[in-house]
Amino acid sequence: MSADRRDGFRSEIREAGDPPEATARVVDAAGTEDERVVEAALRPRRLAEFPGQPRVRDQLGLVLEAARRRGTPPDHVLLSGPPGLGKTTLAMIVAAELERPIRVTSGPAIQHAGDLAAVLSSLDEGEVLFLDEIHRMSRSAEEMLYLAMEDFRVDVVVGKGPGATAIPLELPPFTVVGATTRAGLLPAPLRDRFGFTGHLDFYETTDLVTILHRSAGLLGVDADEPGITEVAGRSRGTPRIANRLLRRVRDWAQVHGEGHVDHHAAREALALFDVDDAGLDRLDRAVLQALCRRFGGGPVGLSTLAVSVGEEADTVETVAEPYLVREGYMSRTPRGRAATARAWQHLGLTPPVDAPQQAALPLADDGPGRLEG
Numbered sequence: 001m002s003a004d005r006r007d008g009f010r011s012e013i014r015e016a017g018d019p020p021e022a023t024a025r026v027v028d029a030a031g032t033e034d035e036r037v038v039e040a041a042l043r044p045r046r047l048a049e050f051p052g053q054p055r056v057r058d059q060l061g062l063v064l065e066a067a068r069r070r071g072t073p074p075d076h077v078l079l080s081g082p083p084g085l086g087k088t089t090l091a092m093i094v095a096a097e098l099e100r101p102i103r104v105t106s107g108p109a110i111q112h113a114g115d116l117a118a119v120l121s122s123l124d125e126g127e128v129l130f131l132d133e134i135h136r137m138s139r140s141a142e143e144m145l146y147l148a149m150e151d152f153r154v155d156v157v158v159g160k161g162p163g164a165t166a167i168p169l170e171l172p173p174f175t176v177v178g179a180t181t182r183a184g185l186l187p188a189p190l191r192d193r194f195g196f197t198g199h200l201d202f203y204e205t206t207d208l209v210t211i212l213h214r215s216a217g218l219l220g221v222d223a224d225e226p227g228i229t230e231v232a233g234r235s236r237g238t239p240r241i242a243n244r245l246l247r248r249v250r251d252w253a254q255v256h257g258e259g260h261v262d263h264h265a266a267r268e269a270l271a272l273f274d275v276d277d278a279g280l281d282r283l284d285r286a287v288l289q290a291l292c293r294r295f296g297g298g299p300v301g302l303s304t305l306a307v308s309v310g311e312e313a314d315t316v317e318t319v320a321e322p323y324l325v326r327e328g329y330m331s332r333t334p335r336g337r338a339a340t341a342r343a344w345q346h347l348g349l350t351p352p353v354d355a356p357q358q359a360a361l362p363l364a365d366d367g368p369g370r371l372e373g
């Protein structure tokens, strides 16, 4: 590891209580308004234009086609997986394939059952209701939702106190598409109401290459194959990150050259934005640094680890961890998170000789959040 990289690492390990500046990194899940506009413009509109996720795509395609032939709304659909993999995109595609309107809302926007009742009672027959971050809905709304999903009925409470009465209101059949980064947090009764669950996984580099060629075309970016391949290989298997890095490389190319995205421009721009050769970003490296340097490789509890990198536990768990586990940099053990040999190697550090050997647990869909806090 070179001296300047070591300095970079040191500045990433901040004391507990420092402002969580890692949230400003280039790979953030939530973007600015401009970002959202660009993202919307880059979304594939139909299943046939959606690269990657072959299993989910084929299964969903079958569910939708069968429903279309029957002339009835399909089963409710739950999409789970880390941020930026295409959950919102697929929800839009469901409505487009069914040629139905889509109503968009999210768990945090539904704080009271009444908020949900208002949305449900205004749905048209066959409409698609997209509930983003569905795991963040209030308990009372959750209960109302699963009754509505099963029986197409809501009980509207009229009046207050002892005189209050519940008037059942019939709803036309509709389809809920729920999206969540934390399927494990959904109560079982709600999860069971979804007839189809698609778990999105990180993309292969070849799929990201396809996605980037398409994005470059839509954005009018002049990019060659080596440039695209370099960006694709360093995007953490995530289309949102790939698209965002492509725009930063384009910026670099416009300032430093003729605006042509090639291998050199990609390498320079990615270095500038702290994306390392393996595609790990600042938060990823901060997590590994903390694990190895501060906790001797672990195991360490999630919340302790999160505090030491100045992030919310939820961010570490849903944004950084899935990719680090999947790429074999860290493991989830019964006693906490632990660094693997690959993490030490990646940081250019030597693991302690007495490093405990931890049995890794699989990162199951419903695993996160269950082990310890």
Ligand SMILES: Nc1ncnc2c1ncn2[C@@H]1O[C@H](COP(=O)(O)OP(=O)(O)O)[C@@H](O)[C@H]1O
Pocket: 038, 039, 040, 042, 043, 044, 049, 050, 051, 052, 082, 083, 084, 085, 086, 087, 088, 089, 090, 179, 211, 239, 240, 243
């Ligand atoms: N399979 C895909 N093909 C092309 N672009 C994709 C794909 N999946 C996601 N994207 C792009 O990545 C960005 C984030 O996707 P989104 O559906 O909002 O992710 P999520 O809702 O899972 O966080 C969007 O701009 C979208 O265009």
Ligand SMILES: [Mg+2]
Pocket: 087, 088, 089, 132, 179
């Ligand atoms: Mg989304």
